[in-house]
Amino acid sequence: MASTTLVGLSWRSNVSPGLSSSPCSSQCSPRRVSSQINMAISVDKKKFTLQKSEEIFNAAKDLMPGGVNSPVRAFKSVGGQPIVIDSVKGSHMWDIDGNEYIDYVGSWGPAIIGHADDKVLAALAETMTKGTSFGAPCVLENVLAEMVISAVPSIEMVRFVNSGTEACMGVLRLARAFTGRQKVIKFEGCYHGHADPFLVKAGSGVATLGLPDSPGVPKAATIDTLTSPFNDVSTVENLFESNRGEIAAIILEPVVGNSGFIAPKPGFLNALRQITKENGALLIFDEVMTGFRLAYGGAQEYFGITPDLTTLGKIIGGGLPVGAYGGRREIMEMVAPAGPMYQAGTLSGNPLAMAAGIQTLKRLKEPGSYQYLDEVTGELIQGILDAGKRTGHQLCGSYISGMFGFFFTEGPVYSFGDAKKSDLAKFARFYRGMLEEGVYFAPSQFEAGFSSLAHSKEDIKRTVEAAERVFQQL
Numbered sequence: 001m002a003s004t005t006l007v008g009l010s011w012r013s014n015v016s017p018g019l020s021s022s023p024c025s026s027q028c029s030p031r032r033v034s035s036q037i038n039m040a041i042s043v044d045k046k047k048f049t050l051q052k053s054e055e056i057f058n059a060a061k062d063l064m065p066g067g068v069n070s071p072v073r074a075f076k077s078v079g080g081q082p083i084v085i086d087s088v089k090g091s092h093m094w095d096i097d098g099n100e101y102i103d104y105v106g107s108w109g110p111a112i113i114g115h116a117d118d119k120v121l122a123a124l125a126e127t128m129t130k131g132t133s134f135g136a137p138c139v140l141e142n143v144l145a146e147m148v149i150s151a152v153p154s155i156e157m158v159r160f161v162n163s164g165t166e167a168c169m170g171v172l173r174l175a176r177a178f179t180g181r182q183k184v185i186k187f188e189g190c191y192h193g194h195a196d197p198f199l200v201k202a203g204s205g206v207a208t209l210g211l212p213d214s215p216g217v218p219k220a221a222t223i224d225t226l227t228s229p230f231n232d233v234s235t236v237e238n239l240f241e242s243n244r245g246e247i248a249a250i251i252l253e254p255v256v257g258n259s260g261f262i263a264p265k266p267g268f269l270n271a272l273r274q275i276t277k278e279n280g281a282l283l284i285f286d287e288v289m290t291g292f293r294l295a296y297g298g299a300q301e302y303f304g305i306t307p308d309l310t311t312l313g314k315i316i317g318g319g320l321p322v323g324a325y326g327g328r329r330e331i332m333e334m335v336a337p338a339g340p341m342y343q344a345g346t347l348s349g350n351p352l353a354m355a356a357g358i359q360t361l362k363r364l365k366e367p368g369s370y371q372y373l374d375e376v377t378g379e380l381i382q383g384i385l386d387a388g389k390r391t392g393h394q395l396c397g398s399y400i401s402g403m404f405g406f407f408f409t410e411g412p413v414y415s416f417g418d419a420k421k422s423d424l425a426k427f428a429r430f431y432r433g434m435l436e437e438g439v440y441f442a443p444s445q446f447e448a449g450f451s452s453l454a455h456s457k458e459d460i461k462r463t464v465e466a467a468e469r470v471f472q473q474l
């Protein structure tokens with residue numbers, strides 16, 4: 001018997017009167033997108049081939065470890081030939097063989113207003129006429145910093161870096177410096193980048209490849225990393241009990257995206273806020289994924305819980321390499337050169353990344369953005385779950401705004417342990433079927449999906465129809 005569970009955490013479900021039913025504002029270049037879509041629709045599906053992708057990827061394997069520069073891209077957990085991308089626009093992408101896909105990866109999160117947005121490209125072109133890197137203060141840093149500070153409740157001061165990994169490394173050092181304590185609690189299946197102290201029961205590629213840990217990480221680097229299952233308050237309480245006065249911080253993805261999509265149970269984030277306060281520890285939200293995605297002010301605005309420190313990345317760089325960490329002024333003033341905690345970066349505050357980030361946030365701030373994300377993502381997940389039910393598959397799934405996930409298990413999924421009950425072989429078959437149908441999801445059951453303002457109702461309809469055809473063949 002089929003069984004489906006939808007945990008739709010719908011937010012602001014009333015669509016504002018001003019919201020256009022078309023997701024594409026002028027900067028999405030709808031004419032170009034739709035003509036490309038029409039061309040692709042007329043291509044005979046039987047012609048789907050990945051011959052050129054295969055040639056390029058085979059060459060890459062001799063040049064770069066596994067043929068990639070980030071592990072999950074290699075399709076190890078879903079098998080088959082990874083696609084080699086030629087171009088992206090709006091909600092679509094094209095591979096080197098000329099196949100077109102509706103994209104739900106969005107470069108792993110940044111493309112929330114659609115790929116290659118015209119206003120972002122124009123801002124980049126304009127900024128580039130002045131140079132590509134200054135290694136010195138520039139006015140664009142102030143603009144983006146002000147936007148981030150006014151949007152994210154916990155952030156009174158911010159430091160820009162070049163990736164989410166760097167942001168998490170910096171924030172951990174800062175939490176330890178501020179509290180004078182060493183230990184940190186992280187949750188199983190949460191990913192905070194690839195710095196040594198976080199490679200303990202990590203999600204994302206570590207989970208996808210089934211790596212318990214990574215060789216090369218010294219014991220000394222992880223000895224102070226304590227772990228708990230996500231959504232498990234009593235384990236966290238016990239850890240505080242047995243490590244009295246030693247825990248600097250709890251760090252977590254407030255909504256997990258790196259074990260697939262897992263939302264916090266009601267009261268979980270509140271409990272963490274209370275426990276950290278009572279024990280003189282800091283609460284860190286890693287919002288590299290959820291920042292500006294669940295709401296303009298991130299998960300902390302969505303759930304109304306203000307952490308002490310926050311990390312950001314992805315969206316705030318509009319598709320260029322960026323990261324950031326920020327928080328209360330008294331904590332941030334410990335960061336060099338205002339204070340003694342050292343952290344630096346040659347390309348930090350890069351003008352191109354700042355310019356792309358500014359344009360992206362401007363677009364997101366327009367009225368109706370998050371209502372639209374909520375609407376299309378809800379339709380997508382409900383459509384997929386219904387199609388799964390009609391075709392006799394056990395599925396569960398959920399979403400918030402532009403972030404979603406579904407698992408090949410009855411559910412509910414509250415932790416990485418629950419996520420691992422998913423039928424991974426079935427997911428892999430589904431994945432490859434969807435690819436041939438022209439739909440690109442993240443190539444792992446343990447990654448969340450992302451929609452964007454450029455995803456049209458037609459994209460969603462086509463995706464759901466494709467899913468039903470593929471489910472029928474599983």
Ligand SMILES: Cc1ncc(COP(=O)(O)O)c(C=O)c1O
Pocket residue numbers: 108163164165166168191192193194204253257258286287288289313314323
């Ligand atoms: C929650 C979270 N934190 C940190 C990171 C690391 O960011 P980056 O890949 O930019 O180093 C990621 C990457 O996906 C992430 O999802």
